[in-house]
Amino acid sequence: xxxxxxxxxxxxxxxxxxxxxxxxxxxxxxxxxxxxxxxxxxxxxxxxxxxxxxxxxxxxxxxxxxxxxxxxxxxxxxxxxxxxxxxxxxxxxxxxxxxxxxxxxxxxxxxxxxxxxxxxxxxxxxxxxxxxxxxxxxxxxxxxxxxxxxxxxxxxxxxxxxxxxxxxxxxxxxxxxxxxxxxxxxxxxxxxxxxxxxxxxxx
Amino acid sequence: xxxxxxxxxxxxxxxxxxxxxxxxxxxxxxxxxxxxxxxxxxxxxxxxxxxxxxxxxxxxxxxxxxxxxxxxxxxxxxxxxxxxxxxxxxxxxxxxxxxxxxxxxxxxxxxxxxxxxxxxxxxxxxxxxxxxxxxxxxxxxxxxxxxxxxxxxxxxxxxxxxxxxxxxxxxxxxxxxxxxxxxxxxxxxxxxxxxxxxxxxxx
Amino acid sequence: xxxxxxxxxxxxxxxxxxxxxxxxxxxxxxxxxxxxxxxxxxxxxxxxxxxxxxxxxxxxxxxxxxxxxxxxxxxxxxxxxxxxxxxxxxxxxxxxxxxxxxxxxxxxxxxxxxxxxxxxxxxxxxxxxxxxxxxxxxxxxxxxxxxxxxxxxxxxxxxxxxxxxxxxxxxxxxxxxxxxxxxxxxxxxxxxxxxxxxxxxxx
Amino acid sequence: xxxxxxxxxxxxxxxxxxxxxxxxxxxxxxxxxxxxxxxxxxxxxxxxxxxxxxxxxxxxxxxxxxxxxxxxxxxxxxxxxxxxxxxxxxxxxxxxxxxxxxxxxxxxxxxxxxxxxxxxxxxxxxxxxxxxxxxxxxxxxxxxxxxxxxxxxxxxxxxxxxxxxxxxxxxxxxxxxxxxxxxxxxxxxxxxxxxxxxxxxxx
DNA sequence: TATGAATGAGGATTCATTCAT
DNA sequence: GATGAATGAATCCTCATTCAT
Numbered sequence: 001x002x003x004x005x006x007x008x009x010x011x012x013x014x015x016x017x018x019x020x021x022x023x024x025x026x027x028x029x030x031x032x033x034x035x036x037x038x039x040x041x042x043x044x045x046x047x048x049x050x051x052x053x054x055x056x057x058x059x060x061x062x063x064x065x066x067x068x069x070x071x072x073x074x075x076x077x078x079x080x081x082x083x084x085x086x087x088x089x090x091x092x093x094x095x096x097x098x099x100x101x102x103x104x105x106x107x108x109x110x111x112x113x114x115x116x117x118x119x120x121x122x123x124x125x126x127x128x129x130x131x132x133x134x135x136x137x138x139x140x141x142x143x144x145x146x147x148x149x150x151x152x153x154x155x156x157x158x159x160x161x162x163x164x165x166x167x168x169x170x171x172x173x174x175x176x177x178x179x180x181x182x183x184x185x186x187x188x189x190x191x192x193x194x195x196x197x198x199x200x201x202x203x
Numbered sequence: 204x205x206x207x208x209x210x211x212x213x214x215x216x217x218x219x220x221x222x223x224x225x226x227x228x229x230x231x232x233x234x235x236x237x238x239x240x241x242x243x244x245x246x247x248x249x250x251x252x253x254x255x256x257x258x259x260x261x262x263x264x265x266x267x268x269x270x271x272x273x274x275x276x277x278x279x280x281x282x283x284x285x286x287x288x289x290x291x292x293x294x295x296x297x298x299x300x301x302x303x304x305x306x307x308x309x310x311x312x313x314x315x316x317x318x319x320x321x322x323x324x325x326x327x328x329x330x331x332x333x334x335x336x337x338x339x340x341x342x343x344x345x346x347x348x349x350x351x352x353x354x355x356x357x358x359x360x361x362x363x364x365x366x367x368x369x370x371x372x373x374x375x376x377x378x379x380x381x382x383x384x385x386x387x388x389x390x391x392x393x394x395x396x397x398x399x400x401x402x403x404x405x406x
Numbered sequence: 407x408x409x410x411x412x413x414x415x416x417x418x419x420x421x422x423x424x425x426x427x428x429x430x431x432x433x434x435x436x437x438x439x440x441x442x443x444x445x446x447x448x449x450x451x452x453x454x455x456x457x458x459x460x461x462x463x464x465x466x467x468x469x470x471x472x473x474x475x476x477x478x479x480x481x482x483x484x485x486x487x488x489x490x491x492x493x494x495x496x497x498x499x500x501x502x503x504x505x506x507x508x509x510x511x512x513x514x515x516x517x518x519x520x521x522x523x524x525x526x527x528x529x530x531x532x533x534x535x536x537x538x539x540x541x542x543x544x545x546x547x548x549x550x551x552x553x554x555x556x557x558x559x560x561x562x563x564x565x566x567x568x569x570x571x572x573x574x575x576x577x578x579x580x581x582x583x584x585x586x587x588x589x590x591x592x593x594x595x596x597x598x599x600x601x602x603x604x605x606x607x608x609x
Numbered sequence: 610x611x612x613x614x615x616x617x618x619x620x621x622x623x624x625x626x627x628x629x630x631x632x633x634x635x636x637x638x639x640x641x642x643x644x645x646x647x648x649x650x651x652x653x654x655x656x657x658x659x660x661x662x663x664x665x666x667x668x669x670x671x672x673x674x675x676x677x678x679x680x681x682x683x684x685x686x687x688x689x690x691x692x693x694x695x696x697x698x699x700x701x702x703x704x705x706x707x708x709x710x711x712x713x714x715x716x717x718x719x720x721x722x723x724x725x726x727x728x729x730x731x732x733x734x735x736x737x738x739x740x741x742x743x744x745x746x747x748x749x750x751x752x753x754x755x756x757x758x759x760x761x762x763x764x765x766x767x768x769x770x771x772x773x774x775x776x777x778x779x780x781x782x783x784x785x786x787x788x789x790x791x792x793x794x795x796x797x798x799x800x801x802x803x804x805x806x807x808x809x810x811x812x
Numbered sequence: 813t814a815t816g817a818a819t820g821a822g823g824a825t826t827c828a829t830t831c832a833t
Numbered sequence: 834g835a836t837g838a839a840t841g842a843a844t845c846c847t848c849a850t851t852c853a854t
Contacts, residue, residue, distance in 0.1 A: 414817095414818095445818080445819090446818065446819045446820055447821090448818070449817085449819070452818075
């Protein structure tokens with residue numbers, strides 16, 4: 001049971017995203033997802049343990065791609081400041097490019113039950129680590145301040161990006177999400193950069 | 204129908220908070236809330252249109268108190284920088300002082316259906332405005348930067364506080380939430396201050 | 407929950423008997439029972455924990471009446487031999503008088519799942535005890551043989567009655583069940599009597 | 610289709626017995642039986658019409674062997690009284706020697722649906738005839754009473770043996786089934802013998 | 813006002829059977 | 834013959850809401 005590969009596996013995941021985005025989490029019945037994926041209801045259970053497993057897999061697969069793409073991009077720029085910019089850009093652009101996924105991750109999947117939510121939070125940890133790695137690099141470079149805990153900084157970075165994305169979805173994409181990259185980058189850089197004064201401050 | 208006052212009205216709201224905090228959103232049945240409030244199931248429908256109305260009212264009432272208390276406090280300090288500090292402090296301390304409410308607002312109520320979520324978002328707007336007013340005052344004072352849209356800044360402030368609060372609840376209160384006030388204030392101030400002021404900072 | 411009294415409780419039990427007798431165990435859906443009892447599906451769950459509980463209760467209630475009536479009758483006759491006769495007569499006549507119950511207890515409920523079957527077996531023990539008490543009395547009277555274990559004798563008595571009843575139902579009541587009382591009584595008496603008495607028997 | 614011979618035919622039947630004995634009738638899925646028999650799910654349908662056919666065949670084949678062995682044994686003893694003893698002995702010993710089959714025939718297969726049960730009852734008729742033949746022989750010999758219908762006597766004999774076997778399985782084989790042969794034989798003989806013989810018995 | 817018994821719509825999941833390979 | 838991936842029908846139970854008292 002529960003094969004995690006194959007065309008149908010992907011088809012079901014993609015169908016789930018479309019159905020949830022269109023009808024909402026609470027109206028995404030297994031039958032609807034099956035129909036959208038052009039498979040029988042029972043077929044879903046050849047690839048997934050249960051409905052929760054489908055939802056968790058949606059998040060894991062998509063967030064996995066999201067993180068993978070982001071990490072690959074970050075690897076291409078050397079400095080922490082540039083990495084921060086790419087992080088912001090990738091975060092917002094990937095959501096901007098896939099409205100369905102944006103709706104699903106920012107809104108719908110957050111309504112899910114405790115089991116799904118716990119799994120989601122687990123997946124998010126990888127992303128947290130990615131962010132914290134950038135911050136740590138900046139500190140090591142001597143560019144980012146060291147007087148604030150890395151986790152606090154990560155909360156600011158993630159919180160800012162997440163709130164921005166959620167607002168964008170709640171406003172039905174009525175503002176240009178990518179236009180936020182630059183101002184957010186400027187804000188976060190200002191927050192993170194060491195200043196001459198702060199150096200003295202810690203002395 | 205649906206009178207919005209009286210002892211029972213309050214009793215039901217408070218019971219809802221306790222039940223949701225204890226059993227989780229998905230296990231907060233009307234019957235359970237009624238029992239906790241020492242009223243009959245049907246009585247709830249004398250004070251609320253339906254279950255959604257109870258949940259929305261929970262958020263509206265509690266968030267109303269939250270905003271009212273915050274606004275009252277902000278009125279007592281003159282400058283934007285100090286107001287920002289009080290905003291952060293009030294936000295985190297009010298959650299820190301009421302674990303049930305923290306669980307309910309940061310975790311459980313976010314699992315609710317679209318109707319409730321929309322209403323919640325509506326209530327949040329007042330809080331958004333409060334934050335933006337502080338930012339605008341800072342700009343007017345010539346202390347906060349003006350090269351970034353007020354809404355973007357608000358997203359950073361709210362996103363940071365919200366993510367911090369959520370992490371705190373997810374980690375079951377294992378870290379000291381109030382200890383975050385100071386570092387967050389420093390981060391946000393650095394993000395918001397005009398360059399010149401940052402230089403003057405230590406003077 | 408699960409009130410075990412009231413008109414509806416009885417109505418549901420009786421409806422279950424009729425539905426099972428008519429449609430068979432595997433076609434006795436909760437909805438069908440509810441409709442037959444003139445209540446809503448959900449009402450059943452105000453009186454019973456689940457479907458199994460309905461089935462178990464059917465057996466327990468009906469078998470309870472069965473045992474009670476039998477015991478009451480046995481109390482009215484003094485000797486073990488007469489008691490044995492009444493036991494046989496009551497067993498067969500009660501089934502003969504209630505075709506639906508006969509079908510349900512002899513055929514349909516035996517198809518039930520392990521949970522239900524276990525509960526049924528539990529209830530049957532009381533009946534076993536009733537039979538064994540008659541046998542023991544006969545032994546105490548010096549009328550019944552003592553060279554065979556009471557339980558073995560009980561198995562013969564119950565086995566004979568049960569097989570007779572089952573055959574009668576399987577043959578759709580095509581033979582006169584009550585006509586079996588006398589021959590079975592004679593057979594069992596011959597089996598049980600002490601040798602001396604058997605000698606006198608023919609006199 | 611549905612050839613009733615070959616290694617796989619037997620393998621499937623034997624696998625069904627093991628699976629039903631181990632997991633119970635309600636957990637004996639076709640897929641599980643196929644796996645136990647080391648064949649593919651679909652292969653079962655090359656040898657059997659459907660699942661019911663498998664179950665019926667299990668009973669028919671095994672009961673067939675049971676009856677055949679019993680008949681062969683009865684042929685080796687001349688008198689009805691001895692035949693009765695061998696019947697009892699064979700009935701109980703064959704079950705005692707094959708726990709899986711005992712569980713399957715006494716408990717699990719009785720939970721099956723009407724189609725299977727009807728077929729089972731059909732197969733049982735052969736066994737009924739075997740029993741009745743012994744009884745008739747005893748009557749012809751002038752040894753068994755003739756004042757009770759042969760079928761009634763058969764119900765007593767079969768009922769007694771069946772109830773004994775079922776009790777033994779329900780009690781998980783906690784008592785010695787073969788130790789019941791002698792007392793049951795004594796009981797049944799007492800029930801069946803004509804009065805004169807019974808008189809001689811004590812001499 | 814207050815009660816709480818009654819309602820009934822709605823959905824995830826299993827598993828016997830098929831059929832293209 | 835043999836496979837096993839795919840099918841899709843069928844059902845118990847929960848719980849928000851009503852309404853007679």
